[in-house]
Amino acid sequence: MLRLSRPVADGVGTVxxxxxxxxxxxxxxVKIIDxxxxxxxxxxxxxxxxxxxxxxxxxxxLLELVLGTLLVxxxxxxxxxxxxxxxxxxxxxxxxQAWARGLSIDCxxxxxxxxxxxxxxxxxxxxxxxxxxxxxxxxxxVRPRTALSVDGWLRADPDTGWGGAGYPAG
Amino acid sequence: MSAExxxxxxxxxxxxAVAAARSGGGSRMVIAGVAIIVALIVVxxxxxxxxxxxxxQNLGPAIPVAAAGPQYPVAVQGDSIVTGSPQxxxxxxxxxxxxxxxxxxxxxxxxxQLAQAAADGKAKVVYHPVAILDSRSVPPGYSTLAAGATLxxxxxxxxxxxxxxxxxxxxxxxxxxxTAAQLQQLGTALGAGxxxxxxxxxGANQQRIATATDNASxxxxxxxxxxxFGTPTVLVNGKIVSDISTGLWxxxxxxxxxx
Numbered sequence: 103m104l105r106l107s108r109p110v111a112d113g114v115g116t117v118x119x120x121x122x123x124x125x126x127x128x129x130x131x132v133k134i135i136d137x138x139x140x141x142x143x144x145x146x147x148x149x150x151x152x153x154x155x156x157x158x159x160x161x162x163x164l165l166e167l168v169l170g171t172l173l174v175x176x177x178x179x180x181x182x183x184x185x186x187x188x189x190x191x192x193x194x195x196x197x198x199q200a201w202a203r204g205l206s207i208d209c210x211x212x213x214x215x216x217x218x219x220x221x222x223x224x225x226x227x228x229x230x231x232x233x234x235x236x237x238x239x240x241x242x243x244v245r246p247r248t249a250l251s252v253d254g255w256l257r258a259d260p261d262t263g264w265g266g267a268g269y270p271a272g
Numbered sequence: 273m274s275a276e277x278x279x280x281x282x283x284x285x286x287x288x289a290v291a292a293a294r295s296g297g298g299s300r301m302v303i304a305g306v307a308i309i310v311a312l313i314v315v316x317x318x319x320x321x322x323x324x325x326x327x328x329q330n331l332g333p334a335i336p337v338a339a340a341g342p343q344y345p346v347a348v349q350g351d352s353i354v355t356g357s358p359q360x361x362x363x364x365x366x367x368x369x370x371x372x373x374x375x376x377x378x379x380x381x382x383x384x385q386l387a388q389a390a391a392d393g394k395a396k397v398v399y400h401p402v403a404i405l406d407s408r409s410v411p412p413g414y415s416t417l418a419a420g421a422t423l424x425x426x427x428x429x430x431x432x433x434x435x436x437x438x439x440x441x442x443x444x445x446x447x448x449x450x451t452a453a454q455l456q457q458l459g460t461a462l463g464a465g466x467x468x469x470x471x472x473x474x475g476a477n478q479q480r481i482a483t484a485t486d487n488a489s490x491x492x493x494x495x496x497x498x499x500x501f502g503t504p505t506v507l508v509n510g511k512i513v514s515d516i517s518t519g520l521w522x523x524x525x526x527x528x529x530x531x
Contacts (some may be wrong), residue, residue: 217406
């Protein structure tokens, strides 16, 4: 198995972290600034009772923005990666059930969403994309160490000395 | 190696002691904690601000009744509503969805002129209610409901103000829409008889609107080089008007320049 040197792996991890951050920040932002469209997208999954559609249409983009912000900062990276991975699993499950039930909808992952003409669904592409994002989350779950992160900055803190053993000084 | 590391560690411990003495310890955690909390507050607060600003407004308990406009003859012909004199020199066909924002804009801009032209016998204005945005209301199906109810209203003799009221107080795409009960109330307020209420209620027009929409889609997309159908689509004497952004098309239609 290919083993990456620590600086290279840290660098890859940093790109992964910022990439996943961008995914969540963009998807959260486009959903939150178009609340009507987001309600349409959530409704189209035909999964939630009427009184839960509003809270989900607000809560989901906020959750995405919070995860994105924490990923940019590189704070609590392992926990955020776990939450991101679980969120992506839930979103993919929603898409799979819509696909299995034969609903003709757009996933609304990055804005848009709602019913589309039968035959113009894009479930395989949308799922493949989300699996890609899931891999990013898994990388950070397994190896949360990245450069330019709050986690790293705290780890190197001379005051707390968190994980100080083995961390290169200076 | 091991000696080096020990030395390293000792140097760091010395630095730690100095720093701790200076700052009281854990200063980076405080800074990071505050920075993250501030960042989250800014992001979430900003997000909620934009969401609130873009939130569709709630509809009132009843559909406001639009003011009466010019009087013109109304006849239902198949799935369309013919207004004005059938002998008028120009025919203007309008395909519209009651939820479509551009249709609302179109009505807002051109309706006074169109109604006047129909009243003066200068134009035969034919409305084709279609439903292409059923999925985009909460609950879904407003486009079909409103289109069907408009046919009912035309049969009940209250088309003009019914149609005008729905466009004047148009629900926002993706937001809550008027209910069948509210549409019934509007028609009744305009003087439609009992037949109107049951016409809206039993949804008999649902299939009719679906068929009309299919037919309109086939017809219009056949006229267009890109084979698309959207609303509003406007035809003057059977020819698609390509630019409705300015009033030029209507001036030309009414002055006979297109004949």
